[in-house]
Amino acid sequence: MMTTGSFPENMTDPVEHTAISEYRFHIENHLRIIYPDLDHTEFAQSLIDIMCPDAGECRTPETHQNHWTQRDIIMITYGDSLLTEGQPPLETLLNFAETFLQDTINGIHILPFFPYSSDDGFSIIDYQQVNEKLGDWSHINAIAKQFQLMSDLVINHCSSQSRWFEQFKRGTSPGKDYFFCATPEDDISKVVRPRTNELLQLIETPEGPRYVWCTFSHDQVDLNFANPELLKEIVKIIKLYLDHGVRIFRLDAIAFIWKVPGTSCLSLPETHEIVRLLRTLIQFVSPKAIIITETNIPNRENLAYFGNSNEAHAIYNFSLPPLLVNAMLRGSCQHLKTWMMSMPPALHGTTYLNFIASHDGIGLRPAEGLMSEEEIGEMVSMMEQFGGLTSMRSLAGGGMRPYEINISLFEAMKGTLDGEDEWQIERFLCAHAIMLALEGIPAIYIHSFLGTRNDHTAVEQTGRSRSINRHRWDYRHLLSVLEDESSTHSRVFQGLCHLINVRIRQPAFHPNATQFTLHLGDSVFAFWRQSMNRQQSIFAINNITNKEQIIPLSDINLIGTDSWVDLISGELYSDLHGDLVLNPYQVIWLTNLLDHD
Template identity: 25%
Template sequence: MTALTALETDAAIVVEHIARRERPVDGETIARLRREFPRLHRLFRALYGERPDGLESLLHLVDVALDARGERTAELKQLDRVRAADPAWFESERMLGGVCYVDRFAGDLDGVRRMIPYFRELGLTYLHLMPLFDRPDGDNDGGYAVSDYRTVDPALGTMADLRALASELREAGISLVLDFIFNHTSNEHEWAKRALAGDPVYENFYLIFPDRELPDAYERTTREIFPDDHPGSFVPLTDGRWIWATFYRFQWDLNYANPDVFTAMAGEMLFLANQGVEILRMDAVAFIWKRLGTACESLPEAHLLLQAFNAVLRIAAPAVLFKSEAIVHPDEVQDYISPDECQLSYNPLQMALTWEALATRDARMLQLALDERHALPPGTAWVNYVRSHDDIGWTFADEDAARFGIDGGPHRRFLNDFYIGRFDGSFSRGYPFQENPRTGDARIAGTTASLAGIAAGDAGGEDRVVLAHALAMSTGGIPLLYLGDEVAQLNDDTFQDDPERRGDSRWAHRPLRSTARYAQRFDKSTVAGRVFTRLRGLIEVRAATPEFAGNALVPFHTPHDAVVGFMRPAADGGGGAVLVLANVGDATAAIRPETTSGLEDSAMDLVRGVPVELGRGVVLPAHGFVWLRVRRR
């Protein structure tokens, strides 16, 4: 039987199945299913085609998608149509993201609702609320151990509160972003409890083995992610069995080789979409498929799974986008980005190399990344961030570092020492996260202000904060602010006094919202006021600069190792562009006229709002930058 015949045969079975459904399906949904079914069918056969229950599982999945579409509100169906008419909406120069923990920033969901006027003042169009679902008490990885995807943590509110907030945010022009934590559940999820109790259906939802034979075989090729919590990839159960737990011992990996797991998680995904979520952050995408003898990261099936989830969304909730979270080799990060997989992706390489450049006062590795690793397929965008809720890992490619005579391993250890403050002369006051004394590996935790020198009283601290955000705002895609950084909040060192948090240094950079600092945001005699005023000014300029839409970027090199340069061309292709030059060094950099000789002399400094004559050169102070509207000769 050919693939085409299989598709036709199975499509006919689906048509008959739909005709027997008690719940009717409208013509718009049928048309969408007809468009997406060949893709979904191909992906499902690639993942599960050898199983005797493969077609039955596919029919169940179609029912899940159609039921979710039928439950979608008229408001959200209208959003689907609006997004279809403007599929590049997320590429606008007006896009600006904010991210926060609900409890740390606003107390609860009602507190977030009360902050909407501030979000509008700041210019947000995208708000990522960190995991807010029911989770275990005590240590729960900041909410990334989910016990129920359909229940909000009672301390934060209810699902009805979340739906109402999503609607009110949308009215304010702000898209709600939530995590879809689909690699694992908490060990307190109902599925996990049933698996532990020996229910054969739910035992197959996880990867459970009776002894160490297969865990030992897998661990010969997998890596330890959180060695402080447990060695290897497995943890013991109370009955002597072993279960896969990539991250923390209370986070049990799901078994996507079982199609029932895929269908169940598709149902959870569509439930969230129907609450009004517009972007789902796909957590830990690299880890979702396992195969013996491999690292069990970024396997081909991981991409097929994401594409299949994408196809399900296109049927039931097509306005929703995926954002990839893949902290892997830079080449692998880009593999997840496409209109058919994840339309958005964090840009961990630019984030890490911004901090690398500030520590070394050398922008060459950052420049190389912009030159060679920035381009994306049409219909996609980076999410550029200075830091997030998570640690900073040095994810640059060793082969890129070698081009500058840098040995990747020792360089990472230097960066760790520098940002922890162990290196003589460091301006940073960060914490090590998951430091492994055996390998020397570690990652870095800290707020932007503490890492950039403000906590240490370094004279360049404020400029570094602004420079790092200026790069995130000008390189393309969606810039993302960790809320609190815009008023230069410092580390919360009190996490060390909390027995539930002292083992996770990332709580240092998740401080409670400082009412004092936010009250100072208009007072330029304060650090908070100066940083806020400068960042708010950049946000306003960016929103008024069409060249900053999309991802297109043209490298612009200077003779200065400390200066990173690029142009953001105008969409009309007429030779206009915005030239960005940024100096990560501690000394002034003078850009001579011959460097800009290919540009007309008259330019406009968009940040200062004054004309500039390029024939006189451009002077960049230490940690300074310019956004210049220019025209090619």
């Protein structure tokens, strides 16, 4: 029996057995599941014509291939995080990356750089233009030539000021059929919401009143993927991004894109199939392109987006930020260890995207089931003491619950549950060292590189809690503080760059290298990585407390015939019967391979 997504073994015609025929075959299979009543052959060809107008450029992708190594580090940034008077912000961003990070990172995730009406870019007015306040496509192309370019594909919703929605309100094509509508009589009681606004928005149209679905805000109107013509428009947008050098696609809020009243409207089967379809459409044209799903949902549901290694190449490790912050606050890695032991190793061709700070806050949904409500409440309370804010979400059936903590990660590391202390920088670097050593690709927010503090002025100006962690730096001022080696910003930047520059030379830190959790007590979070050729082992040992910790080297089971060195400090360990003495928040990457790449 032939399963969905498999190529028929009995296809022997040498003319038909080509990349383009295989491309068509896979696309039709996806379409049969998403749109049962569609003419799948004709529609599949229309998608192929968009993505691969020259059939000779279509290439069959290799399966289970890792398109990444330990050298891959992504920086997350807005296009205007750095500002220079008289210069397009995207040009300033490239200058900064070339000057300070050329040998440290190789990928840049530019958050939505298109014209928008709200949500700092995630309410897109025009998918095909660069926001003129940032620059133009030539600036995007220049960044793509120097770094792997990661871009958001924001397709759950678009702006209420978009051309499509203006057409919807006028009752004209094509936009009049591009938005998902419901009625107040529909059962929406089970719908999972990340926000507290009313789900349905009443809009007057020439056909009468209609209620449009708004998952996030009334300015962000949800698109209707039940309409295949909308899908075709989205595919045109994907092709445009590929042509401008995008090689990593972040599928923003993808879990919400298919709606069926009476259900949770979250991660429905059609949603997963659309992800599979987008992967197929992209990888036959650009075999090394990567799809990353952004699904801020409980851990088990998030893992489902790997599919059978045929959906996302990578998924955001959303549980890591709240668990790691909690571990640092409590000086206990109990929950972090339990979670880590439960995480399945990513199969070849898939991996995790690890992050602990982003343009959004510290999501709390991914901590549900991993931390108690009381522990989450204590963490929220302490983050508020450190200057943070809390965003809420609506619960099915009524009520609200904390959805995310809005705070600069540097400020989140001010202290422990006992209050602020003097270990902020050390704690901050320790947290990043843990992330850098874990299985997966690290993504580091630009404001983590810079040790940026809470921006309460921005919150007052915008009225949005998330603005607290979206500071815009005057680039000349930034240069001056980075040049001052005694400044907090310089110390953080140099400390992070040192960790990264060590990390990218270690084969045992390949995103798919073996990983095992070590049990050295709750005060020391430790794990073992081994390179895929088994020549290098690294013991990542992290003191997550503000107290000295002593670990007998015999507890780590080091091979006595090897020489061991801490990659971070360069200290040699020849007496394997001695003790490992860890200062507060000290990190040791103990390896047996001295001649690393």
